[in-house]
Amino acid sequence: MTSAPTTSPRTGELGHRRLGVPSVTLMIIAASAPLTVVAGGVTTTFAVTGVIGVPVGFIVLAAALAVFAVGYAAMSRYVTNAGAFYAYIAQGIGRPFGVGASLVALVAYNAMQVGIYGLFGFQLSMFLEAKFGLVTPWWLWILACIALVGVLGVNRVDLSAKVLGILVALEFLAVIVFDIVSFVVAPEGVSTAGIDPANFFVPGIGAVLSFGIAAFMGFESAAIYGEESKDPKRTVARATYAAVAIIGVFYAFSAWAFTVGVGPTQIVEASQTYGPDLMFVFMNEHAPVIISDLMQVLFLTSLFAALQSFHNAVARYLFSLGREGVLHRGLGSVRAVSRAPWVGSVTQSAIAVVVTIGFVIAGEVMGLKNDFAPVEFLYPVLTMFTWLTNTGAMGLVLLMCIIAIAVIGFFRRDRRGLGAWSTVVAPGISAVVLFAVFVLIVVNFNVLLGQAETTAATFVLPALLIVPGILGVVWGIAIRTRNPELYERIGHGIEEAEAAAVEVEPQRRGI
Template identity: 85%
Template structure:
């Protein structure tokens, strides 16, 4: 590597004014992986909870998150920072809590991203085995995917946006085709089953909401792209509202279609029997085989889109923390040409490689040889995917609860001309709802992990989130005493970070 010192103004800045509302909205939706949620999340929720009110659950969650978005969008007009959660909490609650939140966010986003790699590797390996008779280890495809995701991550963000936009559009088409087929089949007729309050407000509602909230994870990431948006004061808010509305309506409608297509009396039983394959089994029976094959390919691209979206989020968090000196300043480096946070991107790829290697070695140590025993074949799904994505969802829900409180703190002395609804009432309501959902996740964590009883992972996984947060708060208090100048810039990014940063440019083209 070579090091060059540049002027404070351009150094450590991301590419400005490259993303509009449609681009950011598509990257948000990509993170939620629509086809993956409908094929996997919806069936899992039906199977595990035994509740047919899953479609209505998506509407309830969308309404709750729309209320959260009111305060979140209001604050986005005044705080523009690639480390969104970190900056919001630092400015709304306090800098030590902001640093603690930054570490929780890093763990949560990494957990979501790396966990999805587990499902991706498993699905690619299964697809090749089923279609071409090619037996291959799941971790091989993860490594190859990490390389591709990393290459996109160090290039212009609008390139990622175009790739993700194309993949998301194809996902929507695939799910809509399934929805149409489901309504045309309707073995028990078209009814409001799944949308009736009596279908949702039953003893299993807590588990439904705990499962459902994971489907929305990524919707909050609009603010991460604030520095790269064409008009941060409007783009972030509009993209957030659009994403919540589209995701909520689309998932509710598709889950309802699932209920109608399989039959309300059979949806729970069939979901438990077939899991994520239920969609493809259904399409094989009621549509040309080629359509099912295409949908399975799009299922893989859906996972890839989610991987890219979460990778971008982690890279920008690392960039923000490096730029402000909370983590090593080299993480604040961007490429001169693409203005992409290349150091953060490379760091995230390295984390994914290390964690994947850990799970692969652990699987081999358990005698889990590739492509044989069913338990072994499901290993990356039952452990890497299930453990990490649920842990990540838990962390992001917790952070959103604190964000709601941060909004109230930020506008406490000066509402800046905004209404009490935006600055106090909506954030207060969303804080109560989000912390309630967090409690539901904690209470149902064994269920989310697919465990019959409490094990060590029930406590270890939440600790992986909470302990770094506590360490971050302590580190913030230490910085306040040891380095007041650096401490004063925490959470303020381009607003106050005037110190020059060394920009490190990789020697090799394309890194």
């Protein structure tokens, strides 16, 4: 009798044992988009806050997230689920809260991913016009990119990992070249002003942390690839620690290089004048033009890498929820060949298309066309990118606060031989610190959105996170009453899949 796959391509398992620690670490780093953060995030933070000690902020945040990772990594040894946050909260606090968290996560990851499309389309359109005189609408390149990301999304995850690995390596190389040039130029000498704590603990520190935390978004995604890792019990923890350490040190050093290259007395004014273009303007002045052009191309590939990483995360969340029946079971489908969550991937691509078209139509209605008026021309950056990515960062920080509490709940009855540090103390500390950062984001939300005063967006965007979360909790409670069997599966997807495999095995043998 011919053999058959252990699970049906309709539902079941993702591709197993394809990702090692390096691959997962690269997935995480790709989501944080190193070149994008250094070129865009660092300069924006200098410009908006006026604080020179931005590099210290990255070290502080890296330390806080490393403490969070202690409990997160400990729980990852016992919970392996593509739903990550959803499964952790369901098993640590309760299934209804897990359902609520799943909807917050879906909104947050989609917001991060679709928001980055806005910056990608704008930057590519600008680059083509500046270099080749080709005038094109920003949304055209977004739609083309959505198609390419979607193709990779429905293929084997290790293919995405290889592509992202190459792009991330090139990003690092580009930023390292910038760092070296900065220390060589050093108009005011190799000043330590940027790494002096006295220049960090000043008014504006809250805004620095609010901006800075967005640079780390994606570091928590290691658990999403647990089911596809070679050794989930070790891979998730090691990749998370590696990513936090690499990202934190790299961002801090590169932000310091910015202060040295431009000069600590000039960095704020220069950032306010040039914004994300400051890195490329600087390289134009102090290096061959070809270097600056290559860096601009790598800036675009950096955005592409982040788009692919967040796309993969959304597809796996949808897969996990579909597999367990919390959302439509069709979302739990995987391709027979690649074992990729193809329905989740296509769904995420469709969401990106719809939201992009919505922003295009809104821009047309408001008359915000590419007519080179500063505010109007920057429309996709000032709205689509700024609004959505900051909303996504807010949601992910909120989820990390809840995750820290979930870790304590998970180990409350049985520490499984682990000490108090990883099961109680570290999660408790990280919960307090992350909640403080969340409050800072809320307080500084207008600043993050680039608004001088409160507008409808100040309330509507957070509501996009909070309302689905509340509805999800209510929905979870309703499931408990109406479908106890489904309720028991919430947050336990991999266990259900394994049970299903055991059931179909006798059928395959004709028993």
